[in-house]
Structures are given as structure tokens and as C-alpha cells.
Amino acid sequence: MTTDRELRERAGKVIPxxxxxxxxxxxxxxxxxxxxxxxxGCRQWDVDGREYLDFMCSWGPVVLGHRxxxxxxxxxxxxxxxxxxxxxxxxxxxxxxxxxxxxxSADWVMFxxxxxxxxxxxxxxxxxxxxxxxxxxxxxxxxxxxxxCTPSLAGTTPNERADLAEFAxxxxxxxxxxAAALDGEVAAIIVTPFKHDSFEDQELAEPEFARGARRLxxxxxxxxxxxxxxxxxxxxxxxxWEQYGVRPDLTAWSKAMANGYPxxxxxxxxxxxxxxxxxxxxGSFWFSGVAMxxxxxTIETLRDTDAITAMERxxxxxxxxxxxxxxxxxxxxxxxxxxTIPWLSFDGDADLSVAMHWTTECLRNGVYLHPWHNWxxxxxxxxxxxxxxxxxxxxxxxxxxxxxx
Ligand code: PMP
Numbered sequence: 001m002t003t004d005r006e007l008r009e010r011a012g013k014v015i016p017x018x019x020x021x022x023x024x025x026x027x028x029x030x031x032x033x034x035x036x037x038x039x040x041g042c043r044q045w046d047v048d049g050r051e052y053l054d055f056m057c058s059w060g061p062v063v064l065g066h067r068x069x070x071x072x073x074x075x076x077x078x079x080x081x082x083x084x085x086x087x088x089x090x091x092x093x094x095x096x097x098x099x100x101x102x103x104x105s106a107d108w109v110m111f112x113x114x115x116x117x118x119x120x121x122x123x124x125x126x127x128x129x130x131x132x133x134x135x136x137x138x139x140x141x142x143x144x145x146x147x148x149c150t151p152s153l154a155g156t157t158p159n160e161r162a163d164l165a166e167f168a169x170x171x172x173x174x175x176x177x178x179a180a181a182l183d184g185e186v187a188a189i190i191v192t193p194f195k196h197d198s199f200e201d202q203e204l205a206e207p208e209f210a211r212g213a214r215r216l217x218x219x220x221x222x223x224x225x226x227x228x229x230x231x232x233x234x235x236x237x238x239x240x241w242e243q244y245g246v247r248p249d250l251t252a253w254s255k256a257m258a259n260g261y262p263x264x265x266x267x268x269x270x271x272x273x274x275x276x277x278x279x280x281x282x283g284s285f286w287f288s289g290v291a292m293x294x295x296x297x298t299i300e301t302l303r304d305t306d307a308i309t310a311m312e313r314x315x316x317x318x319x320x321x322x323x324x325x326x327x328x329x330x331x332x333x334x335x336x337x338x339x340t341i342p343w344l345s346f347d348g349d350a351d352l353s354v355a356m357h358w359t360t361e362c363l364r365n366g367v368y369l370h371p372w373h374n375w376x377x378x379x380x381x382x383x384x385x386x387x388x389x390x391x392x393x394x395x396x397x398x399x400x401x402x403x404x405x
Contacts, residue, residue, distance in 0.1 A: 003047040007035045021145065022059065022373075029356040029371045031363055039066035041380040044368065052368035053389045055318075057376035063233055063256035063311075064301055065380025071259045071297045078293035088287040095296045099267055102299060103239050105247040106267035110276060112286050115229035116144025118252035118264040119190065121281050123148075125250055125268060126188035126223035129275035134185040136178050136222075138169040140197040143190060143227050143252075169195040170203060172212035179220055188250075189217050190225040193240030194337060199352065199372045201345055202337030210244040223249040223272065229264070230255060234311065234340040234376070237302055261294035307379035308340070314381035315339030321390040329397040343374040358400045365392030 012018040025034040033046035096109040147160040195203035217224035226248040233256035254264035326333040332347035
């Protein structure tokens with residue numbers, strides 16, 4: 001019996017369902033390991049010693065590569081002094097200053113632990129500022145796992161969702177209509193910088209949609225909240241809609257902020273500082289220094305090196321290689337989203353059975369991709385790593401062709 005199998009059996013007895021949430025390998029594709037032993041750079045090893053070229057980067061947090069020396073050193077230095085103390089260390093102020101200097105829409109920062117903390121806290125600030133209750137979100141968008149936003153309604157009450165109204169991503173008319181229907185009650189419009197819903201092709205934001213959302217929020221006096229939890233630090237260090245000239249009132253950050261250490265943040269504008277100050281929003285571990293030191297080192301590294309460009313180069317190489325391979329094997333594929341947060345789907349593969357087969361074959365060849373969730377590049381992916389990965393994906397296309405013909 002493999003170690004993974006043995007651990008799954010033991011987990012089944014002491015963890016509900018053996019595993020919960022987005023990391024439950026039972027809902028990926030056959031053959032995916034549940035448990036991992038270690039990681040370095042762009043590689044991970046599972047508990048049975050199998051090595052993978054990692055294209056999930058721990059579902060986003062790892063942006064510079066696993067165990068990046070500058071981040072590990074900063075974290076270790078802070079750990080040696082103490083992590084969880086009676087109050088935060090100087091690092092909290094240093095990190096807040098760094099974010100305010102890096103992100104043009106940020107005049108202040110509040111820290112927490114997970115992306116859900118940050119999206120929830122951003123909405124609290126918006127509600128405190130406007131005295132309104134309603135929130136507009138895109139249909140199918142993921143903003144976290146608290147009762148107000150978790151994709152499964154199990155364990156939630158209708159009341160907890162009562163203040164949400166939906167619009168179709170990239171439809172400015174839809175957004176305006178949804179706002180009009182709520183007649184002055186909208187506290188916030190929350191939107192991801194591109195559409196990255198699971199199980200479907202990703203969609204970049206139409207610049208006119210982004211700019212229109214900004215104009216609408218101004219007109220109706222609502223806060224524009226960008227949920228940059230997934231895209232943040234992989235598209236543009238200044239914020240993912242900066243490229244469209246759109247600055248939000250509030251931004252939720254997490255995932256890649258500290259190269260794998262647990263931290264999240266809300267940044268906001270001066271106009272909302274007073275409202276932010278009124279919240280009682282806190283957590284036992286929100287002020288821990290190690291993750292803050294790691295975040296500071298991560299953001300400084302992203303700022304001082306060509307990490308995002310390196311990621312873009314690697315992502316573009318992967319995308320071009322996969323298109324060429326798919327074509328040579330007679331598949332039509334769609335590759336969507338930014339090259340640093342890519343996904344591939346097969347034309348006509350509504351039930352994702354081809355994607356499931358292909359990713360399983362990739363996994364057997366040591367390339368860890370995902371059949372229904374977007375992937376993530378890191379700055380540690382070199383041209384050689386991408387070439388090696390493409391060897392694996394090519395054999396996977398061959399095997400998939402054989403299987404389905
Ligand atoms: N928003 C977005 C866009 C996300 O991708 C995620 C995590 N996948 C979250 C919020 C929630 O973050 P967390 O899982 O850290 O609570």
C-alpha cells in the first residue's frame with residue numbers, strides 16, 4: 001500500500017470525509033496524490049517520493065518558487081525573535097508602508113490571514129462607510145468560504161446570503177441593471193480582476209467593463225472592491241486593474257503575498273480610512289510576525305527583480321508549446337487567462353473527461369496540472385523546466401489521443 005493510501009485511510013477516520021475543501025484530491029482526477037512531503041523551486045514531492053513539476057504552486061501562494069532563500073531567511077530571522085507576541089513587531093508597520101508605497105490605490109492596510117478574511121473585511125468597511133447592506137458580485141465568482149460566499153449552501157442560512165445580488169461578469173449593462181434594481185442600497189461592487197471560475201474557460205476583463213464598474217460605483221456612491229486574492233502579485237504588483245487605469249476603493253489580497261506564509265490584507269483609500277477604523281475586526285494570529293516578514297521579503301523581491309516578467313516568459317512558453325502540441329495531436333484546445341495564471345480546456349469537452357484523462361497522464365509524467373481549476377506559474381519556472389514539462393504534456397496528449405480514438 002502506498003503511503004498516500006495509508007494516510008487517506010487514517011484521515012478517513014479522524015477528518016470528515018478524509019479531506020475537505022478545495023484540496024480534496026478525491027474530486028480532482030484519478031491518481032492525484034493527497035499528501036505531500038516537501039517542495040523546492042518549482043518542484044514538489046508527494047509522500048511516496050514521486051517528483052512533480054509544480055504548476056499549481058500550492059493553489060497560488062508560491063510565487064517565487066518553494067523555499068525561496070530571501071523569503072525563508074526573512075521568516076527565519078523573525079521566527080528566531082518570536083512570531084506571536086503580545087503585540088505586533090515593527091515588521092507590521094514596515095509591511096504596511098511597503099504596500100502603501102507599492103499599490104497606488106492603497107493609503108492604508110489591515111492584515112489578516114486568509115483571502116476570505118480580506119474579502120469579508122473589505123465588505124465590512126464598505127458597509128460601515130455607506131451605511132448600506134447590499135453587495136453586487138459576479139455570478140459564479142469565488143470570493144471565499146465564509147457563509148456569505150461559500151459555493152456550497154450546506155451549513156449556511158438564507159439570511160447570510162440575503163444581501164447579495166449578481167451580475168454577469170464583463171456585462172456592464174447587467175451590472176448597471178443589478179445596481180438600479182437595488183435602488184441606492186448597494187454598499188459594494190466586488191469583482192475579481194478577471195473571470196477565473198472553476199470548470200470553465202477564464203475571461204479577461206473587458207477594459208470598458210472595468211472602467212464602467214468604476215464609473216458606476218462613483219455614481220451610486222458604492223465602494224468598488226477588487227478581489228485580487230488569486231491574481232494579485234502575478235499580473236501587476238500595483239494591482240491587477242492598474243493596467244486599465246482603474247483604481248479600486250478597496251482591494252483584498254492574500255495567496256501570493258508571502259510566498260506561502262499565511263497572510264492576507266485589505267488595502268483602501270483615504271476616503272474609507274475612517275470607516276475602517278470603526279470595525280472590530282481581529283484574530284489571534286493576524287499579527288504574527290513571521291508571515292509579515294515573509295510578505296515583506298516576497299514583495300521586495302517581486303519589486304526588485306524581474307520575477308513577474310520571468311513568470312510571464314515561462315507562461316508564454318508553456319502556452320505556445322501546449323498549443324503546438326495539441327494541434328499536432330489533432331486536439332483543439334482553449335488556453336485562457338493571463339499566461340501566469342493559465343488554464344487549458346479541450347474543445348467540446350463539456351464533462352471535462354478529456355481534461356481529466358490528459359491531466360492524469362501529465363501527472364504520471366511528473367507534471368502537476370489541474371483538470372478544472374486554473375494553474376499558477378512561479379518565478380522559479382525556467383525555460384528548461386518548461387521544456388521538461390512540455391515533454392510530459394506531449395506524451396500525455398499522445399496517450400489521450402489513443403484513449404479517445
Ligand atoms: N477570493 C479569490 C478570488 C480566491 O481565489 C480565493 C481562494 N481561492 C479567496 C477569495 C479565498 O481565499 P482563502 O481560501 O485564502 O480564504
